[in-house]
Amino acid sequence: MANAAKPTSRPLSPHLQVYRLPLAAVLSISHRITGVGLSLGLLLLTWWLCSAAYGPDAYDQAMVYIASPLGLLILLGFSVALFFHLCNGIRHLFWDAGRNFEISQTKRGNIYVILGTIVLTAAAWLLALA
Amino acid sequence: MFASNNLRSPLGRARGLGSAKEGLHHWWGQRLTAIALVPLTLWFVAGIIHLAMGGEPYEAFMGWIANPCNATLMILFLGVSFHHAQLGMQVVYEDYIGGHAWRTGMIIATKFAAYGFAALGIVSTLICCFGG
Numbered sequence: 001m002a003n004a005a006k007p008t009s010r011p012l013s014p015h016l017q018v019y020r021l022p023l024a025a026v027l028s029i030s031h032r033i034t035g036v037g038l039s040l041g042l043l044l045l046t047w048w049l050c051s052a053a054y055g056p057d058a059y060d061q062a063m064v065y066i067a068s069p070l071g072l073l074i075l076l077g078f079s080v081a082l083f084f085h086l087c088n089g090i091r092h093l094f095w096d097a098g099r100n101f102e103i104s105q106t107k108r109g110n111i112y113v114i115l116g117t118i119v120l121t122a123a124a125w126l127l128a129l130a
Numbered sequence: 131m132f133a134s135n136n137l138r139s140p141l142g143r144a145r146g147l148g149s150a151k152e153g154l155h156h157w158w159g160q161r162l163t164a165i166a167l168v169p170l171t172l173w174f175v176a177g178i179i180h181l182a183m184g185g186e187p188y189e190a191f192m193g194w195i196a197n198p199c200n201a202t203l204m205i206l207f208l209g210v211s212f213h214h215a216q217l218g219m220q221v222v223y224e225d226y227i228g229g230h231a232w233r234t235g236m237i238i239a240t241k242f243a244a245y246g247f248a249a250l251g252i253v254s255t256l257i258c259c260f261g262g
């Protein structure tokens with residue numbers, strides 16, 4: 001291959017500085033990113049349960065961390081990731097069943113997933129802080 | 131490639147190198163846990179909201195987790211989500227880590243960590259229910 005003459009009209013790969021990922025591709029990689037983030041979040045869940053098992057002092061200390069600005073920011077991130085991964089995961093299950101592969105359906109699904117994530121996150125935090 | 135100075139038969143070499151390996155089992159496990167996680171996640175979020183909404187934190191949590199239904203669902207949530215996470219992370223490593231040793235090492239470490247933390251969470255839940 002190294003010695004072969006290079007064809008001049010092969011398709012070009014996307015020019016990285018001007019290429020914008022299609023929405024479906026952004027959501028696709030987001031499923032992976034949120035999956036990894038949620039896996040790390042599970043460690044925090046374990047830590048929280050563990051603190052409760054150690055008793056009131058440890059639990060109260062854990063709650064101080066959770067209620068701190070950084071703690072709440074992490075919780076917010078965790079909740080967004082969870083709701084997105086949940087909505088998009090349900091879409092994955094439909095795909096696995098062989099449904100919704102038309103481009104028009106995929107575009108509608110993009111919107112459902114984004115709206116679902118926003119609505120669920122907003123509803124959960126409004127309820128929790130009410 | 132298949133020079134005769136090697137005692138392994140061509141079939142022996144090919145076996146296990148194909149695409150299938152344990153793929154179906156893994157795929158099915160990921161889907162099964164995903165389906166189970168839909169209701170479990172909704173329950174979990176509802177529980178956290180309930181806790182955030184009120185009371186003296188420690189008492190509120192201990193009262194909540196002492197309910198057998200909540201304790202059971204928490205244990206299921208821990209087991210299923212760590213299993214799902216571990217299966218999912220394996221795929222991520224397989225996609226991005228080229229070196230065989232590194233990849234296998236990371237997968238093993240993740241599986242051990244996932245089951246270790248799941249056990250820790252479950253034991254903590256049980257301690258909250260049964261005393262100490």
Ligand code: HEM
Nearest residue numbers: 044045048067075078079124125128129178181182187190
């Ligand atoms: C691993 C997951 C999570 C853990 C371990 C966790 C833990 C906690 C704990 C222990 C509290 C205090 C509850 C109390 O007062 O007794 C809390 C508060 C709160 N949580 Fe979570 N939570 C998690 C996920 C979530 C999610 C997914 C949401 C949103 C949908 C959320 C929203 C909140 C809010 C709004 C508060 C109130 C904060 C405050 O009043 O300062 N949390 N969280």
Ligand code: HEM
Nearest residue numbers: 032035036038039086089090092164167211215218219221
């Ligand atoms: C704490 C909860 C969860 C964690 C830690 C988690 C973690 C992960 C991870 C790490 C992956 C691999 C990502 C990849 O290969 O790109 C994954 C994939 C997946 N998750 Fe989750 N997940 C959670 C909850 C859920 C829920 C509630 C659903 C609901 C349907 C779900 C559905 C899926 C599906 C269908 C896949 C496979 C996607 C594919 O084929 O690429 N997950 N998850």
